[in-house]
Amino acid sequence: MTAGAxxxxxxxxxxxxxxxxxxxxxxxLTERHYKVRxxxxxxxxxxxxxxxxxxxxxLDINMPEMGGYEVCExxxxxxxxxxxxxxxxxxxxETLDKVRAFEVGGVDFVTKPFxxxxxxxxxxxxxxxxxxxxxxxxxxxxxxxxxxxxxxxQETFTKAFRSSPSPIAITTLESGRFLExxxxxxxxxxxxxxxxxxxxxxxxxxxxxxxxxxxxRAQLEQAGVLHNWEFELFTKAGERRTVLLSxxxxxxEGQPCALAIANDITERKRLENEFISLxxxxxxxxxxxxxxxxxxxxxxxxxxxxxxxxxxIAMAINNAERLVRxxxxxxxxxxxxSGTLTLHPQDCCLSDLFKQAVTVMQPMAQEAxxxxxxxxxxxTLHVDGDRIQQLLTNxxxxxxxxxxxxxxxxxxxxxxxPATPPPSSTLYPSTPTLHITxxxxxxxxxxxxxxxxxxxxxxVDASDAxxxxxxxxxxxxxxxxxxxxxxxxxxxxxxxxxxxxxxxxPLTTDMTDVIDEVVHD
Amino acid sequence: xxxCILIVDDEADVREVTKLGLEMSTDWQxxxxxxxxxxxxxxxxxxxxxxxxxMMMPDMDGRATLKRLKADTTQAIPIILVxxxxxxxxxxxxxxxxxxxxxxxxxxPLKLAAEISRILxxx
Numbered sequence: 001m002t003a004g005a006x007x008x009x010x011x012x013x014x015x016x017x018x019x020x021x022x023x024x025x026x027x028x029l030t031e032r033h034y035k036v037r038x039x040x041x042x043x044x045x046x047x048x049x050x051x052x053x054x055x056x057x058x059l060d061i062n063m064p065e066m067g068g069y070e071v072c073e074x075x076x077x078x079x080x081x082x083x084x085x086x087x088x089x090x091x092x093x094e095t096l097d098k099v100r101a102f103e104v105g106g107v108d109f110v111t112k113p114f115x116x117x118x119x120x121x122x123x124x125x126x127x128x129x130x131x132x133x134x135x136x137x138x139x140x141x142x143x144x145x146x147x148x149x150x151x152x153x154q155e156t157f158t159k160a161f162r163s164s165p166s167p168i169a170i171t172t173l174e175s176g177r178f179l180e181x182x183x184x185x186x187x188x189x190x191x192x193x194x195x196x197x198x199x200x201x202x203x204x205x206x207x208x209x210x211x212x213x214x215x216x217r218a219q220l221e222q223a224g225v226l227h228n229w230e231f232e233l234f235t236k237a238g239e240r241r242t243v244l245l246s247x248x249x250x251x252x253e254g255q256p257c258a259l260a261i262a263n264d265i266t267e268r269k270r271l272e273n274e275f276i277s278l279x280x281x282x283x284x285x286x287x288x289x290x291x292x293x294x295x296x297x298x299x300x301x302x303x304x305x306x307x308x309x310x311x312x313i314a315m316a317i318n319n320a321e322r323l324v325r326x327x328x329x330x331x332x333x334x335x336x337x338s339g340t341l342t343l344h345p346q347d348c349c350l351s352d353l354f355k356q357a358v359t360v361m362q363p364m365a366q367e368a369x370x371x372x373x374x375x376x377x378x379x380t381l382h383v384d385g386d387r388i389q390q391l392l393t394n395x396x397x398x399x400x401x402x403x404x405x406x407x408x409x410x411x412x413x414x415x416x417x418p419a420t421p422p423p424s425s426t427l428y429p430s431t432p433t434l435h436i437t438x439x440x441x442x443x444x445x446x447x448x449x450x451x452x453x454x455x456x457x458x459x460v461d462a463s464d465a466x467x468x469x470x471x472x473x474x475x476x477x478x479x480x481x482x483x484x485x486x487x488x489x490x491x492x493x494x495x496x497x498x499x500x501x502x503x504x505x506p507l508t509t510d511m512t513d514v515i516d517e518v519v520h521d
Numbered sequence: 522x523x524x525c526i527l528i529v530d531d532e533a534d535v536r537e538v539t540k541l542g543l544e545m546s547t548d549w550q551x552x553x554x555x556x557x558x559x560x561x562x563x564x565x566x567x568x569x570x571x572x573x574x575x576m577m578m579p580d581m582d583g584r585a586t587l588k589r590l591k592a593d594t595t596q597a598i599p600i601i602l603v604x605x606x607x608x609x610x611x612x613x614x615x616x617x618x619x620x621x622x623x624x625x626x627x628x629x630p631l632k633l634a635a636e637i638s639r640i641l642x643x644x
Contacts, residue, residue: 281577284605285532288627292538295631301545324627 008035013054015045017063042066061090076105085126167262176201190236207234329473336480343384351376357392369405375412394474395438402442436503527569529560531578542630557581576604
């Protein structure tokens with residue numbers, strides 16, 4: 001028995017007009033830990049049962065005023081007492097009486113003189129039956145509630161599925177067979193329902209990259225969910241659309257399925273491209289005339305200039321050029337962030353990439369009296385060479401800027417894991433990685449700024465931007481490039497003093513070549 | 522023999538600065554056109570040795586102008602595209618075009634002549 005349960009086995013109401021019988025029953029039951037209420041009159045019994053319904057009623061048949069049958073009929077006619085099991089106890093043993101007893105709603109019949117154990121067994125049996133029935137009813141109520149809840153949930157899902165403005169498709173996980181699609185999916189793809197349902201993904205000319213699809217499926221199996229997965233597809237009319245897919249594992253009719261919700265970003269991408277292209281043109285065209293005019297003025301061929309005049313023109317050109325770099329960096333960053341600047345991965349030789357980066361940076365290093373030391377490894381990378389070039393020159397230019405004359409900047413690569421691991425490890429640990437470092441002998445980055453340097457316009461010293469002619473966006477761009485390549489970048493303090501920038505690039509990145517940008521300019 | 526260059530740009534300032542820059546650093550003859558249509562008319566008549574063609578222009582843009590120039594008697598004239606959009610990131614986008622080179626804006630007008638000579642192998 002659980003805590004808080006009554007200290008008796010059951011509450012029994014015994015009704016008999018013979019006090020001796022009642023006393024005997026009461027004694028027998030009390031000894032066996034039942035709570036017993038005894039009454040001698042039918043009417044009193046009805047009131048007692050209504051006031052506090054007992055678990056079971058023992059009812060004599062032959063009583064003056066109101067007989068046992070009538071008492072039983074009345075009990076059964078009342079909602080409060082209807083469910084209480086009634087066992088008749090009587091000296092009458094005829095078959096006819098037993099039938100009557102059952103007709104009026106009794107559950108059992110015991111004849112006097114009774115055997116104590118038999119009466120107790122029957123009482124226990126009926127109490128047990130009654131409890132089971134109550135449990136069953138409660139369970140039934142719960143089940144019905146659950147069915148209602150589920151129906152409601154299903155209805156909600158069906159409505160959301162049907163009227164969602166986002167295209168939704170449910171496919172089997174195993175073979176990619178379409179089980180269900182909504183109207184938006186049909187509108188996007190241009191197919192009709194019969195052309196889709198029952199067919200496999202690769203049977204429709206959607207132009208999906210099946211390699212990527214299988215990769216995504218593996219990822220889905222691991223994580224159970226995929227978010228904003230960019231995909232290209234062709235409509236039935238042959239139009240190319242770009243969608244962001246979010247996929248979840250679900251089970252439908254016993255088989256594992258993928259529920260894919262698409263977000264058509266074709267128009268957004270086009271507008272972004274157009275906007276960036278426009279801004280790019282509108283900002284650079286006037287600067288073209290400005291720098292050109294200053295340049296021509298600076299030759300002195302349009303009229304003699306004083307030294308100070310020459311200085312002013314040099315200053316104007318410097319700043320105009322800085323403005324151009326800033327515009328270029330902002331546009332690059334925006335395009336990388338919006339996904340409109342996509343990677344064009346190719347097999348690139350690392351030492352070539354190093355060589356090109358150093359060739360570009362050598363003039364700047366010479367001017368600052370810095371030696372560049374290059375330590376490449378022979379390895380082929382599948383990366384966007386131009387982007388990695390941009391990454392390396394940005395890191396080198398930073399290192400040179402923050403070095404003192406006579407210093408050295410090292411550009412190194414290694415196939416071994418870095419001695420000190422990155423602050424947070426998000427790279428697939430099983431993938432072999434290339435470790436690139438750019439180290440300088442400058443003043444180093446304060447520990448509390450190590451994470452911040454990759455944020456936009458974050459410079460260790462606010463005056464740095466002006467002093468060094470930087471845009472404050474270089475490292476943000478580096479981080480974007482590395483992230484696009486599914487790598488990691490972080491900054492640390494070199495043990496010998498100065499800063500060290502670490503880059504980890506996966507060696508077996510299989511990046512999909514997303515379509516070339518459309519050139520509007 | 523002195524070279525003749527046609528500058529095509531819808532921006533008057535860009536035309537003027539470019540023209541002046543080239544004139545100050547060479548003895549080339551410089552022609553200018555403010556639109557794709559003008560460019561085709563002048564190129565057809567004057568047959569310059571090279572055309573500097575701006576990519577983004579209203580009405581007929583650089584791409585359309587290029588197509589027309591390459592489909593006419595002017596097809597042999599080398600064309601250098603000038604664009605405010607080119608940097609290393611989208612160099613590939615220009616690879617398919619039938620041009621001698623792509624120059625990024627902003628350019629330095631005084632260094633332009635040397636750049637053109639290098640691209641077109643003029644000594």
